[in-house]
Amino acid sequence: MRVAVVGAGFSGLAAALELSEVSEVTIFEEHKEVGIPEHCTGIVSKRVYEGLKFAEEAVEGKLEEYFIGTKEGKGIRIKGPKGFxxxxxxxxxxxxxxxxxxxKGAKFINKFVKEVNPKGTVEGERFDRVxxxxxxxxxIAKTLHVAPKPRRVYGINLEIEGKTAFPGSVEVWFDELLAPGFFAxxxxxxxxxxxxxxxxxxRANVRKLAEKVLEIAKxxxxxxxxVVKAYGGVIQTGPPSLAPYRGRVAVTGDAAGLNKPLTGGGLYPSLEVAKGYKKFFPKLWRAYHPLxxxxxxxxxxxRPLHKGNQKFYEKLxxxxxxxxxxxxxxxxxIKVLGKAIRALGIKxxxxxxxxxxHLFYPL
Ligand SMILES: Cc1cc2nc3c(=O)[nH]c(=O)nc-3n(C[C@H](O)[C@H](O)[C@H](O)COP(=O)(O)OP(=O)(O)OC[C@H]3O[C@@H](n4cnc5c(N)ncnc54)[C@H](O)[C@@H]3O)c2cc1C
Known part of the structure; x- marks a missing residue:
């Protein structure tokens, strides 16, 4: 069977990787090369990493400790196993x-696709699945009436070359002024x-906010x-499209709203869906549920963490x-929340x- 994949970002490549084991894959990508424009921090769980072990060369480091709290350093510390x-x-x-x-034999075509038909036609060429x-x-998802309507924020990364105090750890700050509607x-x-x-x-000039975050970190x-590099893009925080498929066409990645709502992480859900495509092929729609x-x-x-006010963050x-x-x-x-509640105990x-x-009455 022939499958067309439109878009060679992470989600298209993950789908192509799995589907090329069960079908003949043709990838359409508007850029001549992949990975541009750069936007993502690239943090994934151990589980996702295990599925991408062949790309070990692209690993920049392992992160095993997370501090989540305020920029003043009040909050909770999360530790994980080696390579968490x-x-x-x-x-x-x-x-x-x-x-x-x-x-694996897939074809790469450098082309911007304008039209996809639910019967599996891409720019007039017929495929068994798209x-x-x-x-x-x-x-394209909008023309098929399967696009999600997620909440979106704009995120920016500054890459700094130099010493860090705790290599292998991450600080996440909830602060209404430094990250309005998200976190730094x-x-x-x-x-x-x-x-x-x-x-x-x-709500704010994100580049200036990132510079303030850096100033505080320093x-x-x-x-x-x-700073040696700055890049960014849209981060989606759910909800996903509940049925991102129509006819012979399935939608994945950000185009389907497949993001972890708290962090906007899109690599884990699109890799899970890609594995499902292979498992259930040619019934691609089965890959989405119950994810x-x-x-x-x-x-x-x-939402409460994204929409919190300063008073709420401080109290929490x-x-x-x-x-x-x-x-x-x-x-x-959901599992993380359950484990956190157990670890925190009743008190x-x-x-x-x-x-x-304080979410409702910021006194
Ligand atoms: C600042 C920031 C930090 C992030 N950090 C993380 C993180 O740490 N971990 C994580 O898991 N996620 C993170 N994300 C989210 C993650 O980057 C996205 O969820 C992910 O990149 C989405 O991949 P995608 O393949 O769906 O879309 P994209 O990466 O946008 O790829 C889409 C591709 O399709 C091509 N294309 C589009 N339309 C057409 C067309 N009509 N014809 C041909 N080609 C087309 C585009 O050129 C592009 O190459 C972050 C995002 C941002 C902005």
């Missing part, structure tokens, strides 16, 4: 994925850091050095200050819940 999460250099990762896909992986713009991050690697933040549209002695339902539920669990993280949680799970946020959970009224 991994940071990839995204462009290199996609280049390696393309090399592997081509070695996978749309065109990114957040979801133009400081990723510390050996000899390198990635500092970033995001904002809801129209003041706290977390990062030293100069999309879970991402849908996680959307509404994540002051009450959780000093707690340490050991987690093996990173991708399933910790009640303390955390006591901050909720």
């Amino acid at each position: 999460t991994v940071k990839f250099q995204r462009k290199r990762l996609e280049e390696i994925m393309l090399e592997v896909v081509l070695s 996978v749309i992986a065109e990114g957040w713009g979801a133009e 991050w400081v990723v510390m690697l050996e000899g390198k850091a990635v500092v970033g933040t995001a904002s809801e549209p129209g 003041r706290r002695g977390l990062v030293e050095g100069e 999309v339902e879970r991402l849908y539920a996680e959307t509404y669990l994540s 993280f002051n009450s959780l200050d000093g707690f340490e949680i050991y987690l093996e799970e990173y991708d399933n946020h 910790g959970t009640v303390k955390a819940l006591a901050s909720l009224p």
